[in-house]
Amino acid sequence: MKKHLVEVNFKEHSHYSLLAKNTTEQAAKLNIIPVGLNEIKQASQHYPLVWVKSSHTGQFKLVALFGFETGENVYCQSKLWHTIPSPLSLKNDPFYLGYNNKGAEQRFKQHLTRSVKTEHAKSTTDKIEKTPSYNPSNDVILCIDKNSASLDDNGKHNNSGLPFYQSNNQPSACLQNAQRTLATLTQGQALTDEFLSKIASLQLMQPLKLDITWQDNTQADISGLYTIDPLQLNLLKPAAHADLIAQGYVDTIELLNSSLAHIQRLVQLKNNLIEAHQEVLSL
Amino acid sequence: MMNKATKSIVIVGGGTAGWLIAGRIAAQHKSNTKEGVQVTLIESANKSPINVGEGTWPTMRTTLKKIGISESDFIRECCVSFKQGAKFAGWVNGAKDDFYYHPLVLPQSYPSINLAPYWQNDPLQNANSFSNSVCYQEQLCQLGLAPKLITCAEFTGIANYAYHLDSAKFAVFLQKHCTKKLGIKHVIDDVIAVNPLENGDIGSLTTSNSGHIAADLFVDCSGFSAILLAKHYKSAFVDKSDVLFVNQALAVQLPYQDEADDIASHTISTAQDAGWIWDIGLPSRRGIGYVYSDNHQNEDQAIERLAGYVGKDFDKLTIKKIPINSGHRKVFWKNNCVAVGLASGFLEPLEASSLVLVEMSADMIADQLPANRQMMDIIAKRFNETFTYRWQSIIDFLKLHYILSARNEAFWRDNRQTSSIPESLQELMQLWQYHSPYDHDFNHRNEVFPAASYQYILYGMGFKTDYQLQSSSFNQQEFARQQFTKNQQLTTKACQLLPKNRELLAKISQYGFQCA
Numbered sequence: 001m002k003k004h005l006v007e008v009n010f011k012e013h014s015h016y017s018l019l020a021k022n023t024t025e026q027a028a029k030l031n032i033i034p035v036g037l038n039e040i041k042q043a044s045q046h047y048p049l050v051w052v053k054s055s056h057t058g059q060f061k062l063v064a065l066f067g068f069e070t071g072e073n074v075y076c077q078s079k080l081w082h083t084i085p086s087p088l089s090l091k092n093d094p095f096y097l098g099y100n101n102k103g104a105e106q107r108f109k110q111h112l113t114r115s116v117k118t119e120h121a122k123s124t125t126d127k128i129e130k131t132p133s134y135n136p137s138n139d140v141i142l143c144i145d146k147n148s149a150s151l152d153d154n155g156k157h158n159n160s161g162l163p164f165y166q167s168n169n170q171p172s173a174c175l176q177n178a179q180r181t182l183a184t185l186t187q188g189q190a191l192t193d194e195f196l197s198k199i200a201s202l203q204l205m206q207p208l209k210l211d212i213t214w215q216d217n218t219q220a221d222i223s224g225l226y227t228i229d230p231l232q233l234n235l236l237k238p239a240a241h242a243d244l245i246a247q248g249y250v251d252t253i254e255l256l257n258s259s260l261a262h263i264q265r266l267v268q269l270k271n272n273l274i275e276a277h278q279e280v281l282s283l
Numbered sequence: 284m285m286n287k288a289t290k291s292i293v294i295v296g297g298g299t300a301g302w303l304i305a306g307r308i309a310a311q312h313k314s315n316t317k318e319g320v321q322v323t324l325i326e327s328a329n330k331s332p333i334n335v336g337e338g339t340w341p342t343m344r345t346t347l348k349k350i351g352i353s354e355s356d357f358i359r360e361c362c363v364s365f366k367q368g369a370k371f372a373g374w375v376n377g378a379k380d381d382f383y384y385h386p387l388v389l390p391q392s393y394p395s396i397n398l399a400p401y402w403q404n405d406p407l408q409n410a411n412s413f414s415n416s417v418c419y420q421e422q423l424c425q426l427g428l429a430p431k432l433i434t435c436a437e438f439t440g441i442a443n444y445a446y447h448l449d450s451a452k453f454a455v456f457l458q459k460h461c462t463k464k465l466g467i468k469h470v471i472d473d474v475i476a477v478n479p480l481e482n483g484d485i486g487s488l489t490t491s492n493s494g495h496i497a498a499d500l501f502v503d504c505s506g507f508s509a510i511l512l513a514k515h516y517k518s519a520f521v522d523k524s525d526v527l528f529v530n531q532a533l534a535v536q537l538p539y540q541d542e543a544d545d546i547a548s549h550t551i552s553t554a555q556d557a558g559w560i561w562d563i564g565l566p567s568r569r570g571i572g573y574v575y576s577d578n579h580q581n582e583d584q585a586i587e588r589l590a591g592y593v594g595k596d597f598d599k600l601t602i603k604k605i606p607i608n609s610g611h612r613k614v615f616w617k618n619n620c621v622a623v624g625l626a627s628g629f630l631e632p633l634e635a636s637s638l639v640l641v642e643m644s645a646d647m648i649a650d651q652l653p654a655n656r657q658m659m660d661i662i663a664k665r666f667n668e669t670f671t672y673r674w675q676s677i678i679d680f681l682k683l684h685y686i687l688s689a690r691n692e693a694f695w696r697d698n699r700q701t702s703s704i705p706e707s708l709q710e711l712m713q714l715w716q717y718h719s720p721y722d723h724d725f726n727h728r729n730e731v732f733p734a735a736s737y738q739y740i741l742y743g744m745g746f747k748t749d750y751q752l753q754s755s756s757f758n759q760q761e762f763a764r765q766q767f768t769k770n771q772q773l774t775t776k777a778c779q780l781l782p783k784n785r786e787l788l789a790k791i792s793q794y795g796f797q798c799a
Contacts, residue, residue: 055433057793
C-alpha cells in the first residue's frame with residue numbers, strides 16, 4: 001500500500017499507540033535488506049554485506065544478503081533469524097522523518113555525520129572539530145505512515161500497544177525511541193552515501209559473480225551483486241590510499257570484505273535446506 | 284631517415300573526425316607522458332567544422348571506452364539518445380504500411396544457425412516480418428523503449444545499441460577530454476603552407492601565427508577541402524555519383540511539440556520520390572533532413588517534400604544545405620599523410636557510415652602505428668587496400684537498399700538500371716537468388732557489415748531466395764523452430780523489462796550510471 005505520511009502531533013495522535021511488530025515475518029520475504037555503514041561492525045560478524053544497484057536510480061546501496069533469489073531468506077528458513085542482529089531498516093515503520101524545507105535534509109545529515117567524523121579524528125590525529133550548535137527540531141519532523149498496519153489509532157486492540165503520549169501529555173518512550181532509531185538510520189544512510197561516492201569515484205567497485213551448484217545439482221548464476229575490489233585498492237596512488245586511511249575507509253572496506261566469508265555459510269545453509277527437503281520427498 | 288621513429292603526429296582539423304583520431308592515438312600511445320607519442324591538433328581559426336554525423340554504430344561504445352570517456356558524461360554533454368537500428372519507411376512501394384527494420388541485434392542464435400531459409404519456408408513465421416521473427420529489437424523500437432536499464436554498467440546493455448548525438452557538442456566534448464586528460468596540444472590557427480621534404484613526405488606545416496609545425500605523421504581531417512591529401516598531394520577522387528544518385532541534403536532541427544514526447548530509439552528513413560528523409564531524435568530536438576538527387580528534382584520541390592514531412596512548424600526553421608559529393612579518395616594514405624573523415628570521402632548517411640569509418644581508421648592508425656618511417660609504407664599500403672575494400676562494401680550495401688525497391692518514380696527506376704549497379708553487388712545478387720547471405724559471402728577480415736545486415740535488408744524488402752534446389756540441406760527444422768519461439772519469449776521479456784527511451788535518459792542525466 002502507498003505510504004501516507006503525516007506529522008505526529010498531540011492534537012491528532014494523543015490516542016495512538018504502536019502495536020508489537022513481527023519483523024521476522026517481514027524479513028522472511030526479503031533476500032536483501034538495506035543496512036547503513038554504522039551497522040556494519042556488528043552485521044559483518046553475522047551475514048554477508050554486498051552492494052546492489054537500485055532498480056529505480058541505478059545507484060549502489062549497501063545490503064545484507066540473506067538469500068539467493070527474490071523472496072528467499074535462508075536465515076529465517078533455517079530458524080537462525082533470532083540469533084543475529086536484525087538490520088535497523090526493519091525497525092522504524094510506522095515512523096519516518098520529514099524535512100521542513102529544502103536544505104534541511106542535508107543540514108541534518110551533516111550534523112549526524114559530523115559527530116562520527118569528530119570521533120574518528122579524535123582517535124587518529126587528536127584534532128577535535130568544534131561542533132557548531134545545531135537544533136535538529138528546526139529541520140526535522142517525526143511522521144507516521146497512516147496506512148501502516150502497526151498503528152492502533154483508537155484503542156481497538158485493547159490498549160495492547162505502546163501509547164504515543166504519556167498521561168501528562170508528553171511524548172512517551174515509544175516516540176523517543178522512534179526518533180533515535182530514525183536518527184541512527186539516517187546517519188547510516190548519510191555515512192554510506194559519503195563512503196560510496198568516494199569508492200565510486202576511485203572505481204573500486206567490482207561485480208561479484210556467483211556460480212553455485214546446489215546439493216540437488218541444479219545451478220545458479222547469481223549476478224547484480226558488487227563488492228569492493230581489494231586488488232584495485234592496493235593499486236591506488238599513495239596519496240589516494242592515505243586519504244582513504246585517514247577517513248577510516250580502509251577499515252570499513254576490510255570489515256565489508258570480511259563479511260563475504262558468510263556467503264559460504266549462506267550456501268551451506270541453503271544446501272542443508274535442500275537436503276532436508278530431498279529427505280522429506282524420499283520418505 | 285628511414286629508421287626515424289614515429290614520435291610526433293599532427294592532425295589537421297578540429298571536427299569530430301580530428302578529435303576522435305587524436306583521442307584514440309593519444310590514449311593508446313600515452314601522449315600525456317614523456318615517452319609517449321606527441322599529438323598536436325591544428326584547428327582552423329576561420330573555418331568551422333561540418334560535423335555531419337549524428338548517428339553512430341555500436342562500435343562507438345568501444346571507441347569511447349578506449350579514449351577513457353565516461354558514458355554518463357558523454358550522454359549528458361553531447362545531447363545523446365540511444366539508437367537501436369534504422370526503420371525504413373516507404374522504400375518498397377511507398378504504401379502506408381510499407382516499412383521494415385535493420386536492427387542492431389543479430390538474428391537469434393546467429394551464427395550457429397542461419398534462420399533465413401527456415402523463416403521463408405515456414406508460413407507460420409513468414410506471416411511475421413523477418414526482423415520480428417528472428418530479433419526482438421524491432422518491437423523495442425516500435426514501443427520507443429531504451430536498450431538498457433539504469434542498473435546496467437556503462438557501455439553495456441540488454442540490447443545492442445549505438446547513439447544519436449549532437450555532433451557539434453560531441454566535438455567540443457572530445458576536445459575538452461583530449462586536451463585536459465590525454466595531453467594533446469591544441470593549436471588554433473590556419474595552415475598556410477605545406478613544406479615537403481626531399482622524399483616527398485611532409486616535413487612541416489606553416490601556420491599564420493604559430494610558425495612551422497613539424498611531425499613524423501600528418502592526419503588530414505580538414506573536411507571536404509582535404510588540404511593535405513587533395514590540395515597538396517592531388518590524390519584523385521573516385522566519383523560514385525553514377526551509383527549513388529543523391530547529391531544534395533537539406534537539414535533542419537525541429538524542437539519537440541511537448542517535452543514529454545517519445546524519443547525514437549532508431550533512425551527513421553522515409554523514402555521520397557527523389558531520395559529519402561532522415562529523422563533522428565535527440566533528447567532536446569529532432570534532426571531531420573532530405574537527401575535527394577537534383578538531377579531528378581529541383582530545390583523548390585525538394586523543400587516542399589521536406590516541409591510536407593515536418594508539418595506546420597516548417598516555416599520557422601532554418602534550412603542548412605549540404606552538397607553530397609558521393610565518392611572517396613583513390614589513395615587514403617600517401618607518404619606520411621593519411622586522410623580521415625570527410626577529407627577521405629563522403630556518402631549519403633543512409634547507414635551512418637561516416638563516423639564508423641573514422642573509428643575504423645582511428646583503430647588501424649592507433650593499433651598499427653608505424654614504428655618508423657620504413658614501416659610506414661607497408662602500413663600505408665595495407666591501409667589503402669583495407670579502406671578501398673571498405674568503401675566499396677559500403678557503397679554496395681547502400682545501393683542494395685535502392686535496387687530492391689519497386690517504386691516507380693524516375694529516381695527509383697534509374698537506380699535499378701543495371702549500368703548503375705557495381706559488378707560486385709550484381710554478383711552477390713546472383714548468388715542470393717539461390718542462397719541467403721551468410722558468413723561465406725563476407726569472409727574478409729575487414730568486413731564492415733555482417734551478413735546478417737544484408738539479410739535484414741533483403742528479406743525486409745521482400746526479396747525471395749529460391750531454396751528449392753537445395754531443400755535437402757535444411758535439416759534443422761526443430762532447432763530453427765525453437766529459435767523462433769525463443770525470440771518470441773525474449774521479445775515479451777525485453778518489452779516488459781526495458782524503460783522508455785526518454786525515461787532512461789532523464790534518469791541518466793539525474794543519476795548517471797554508477798561505475799563498477
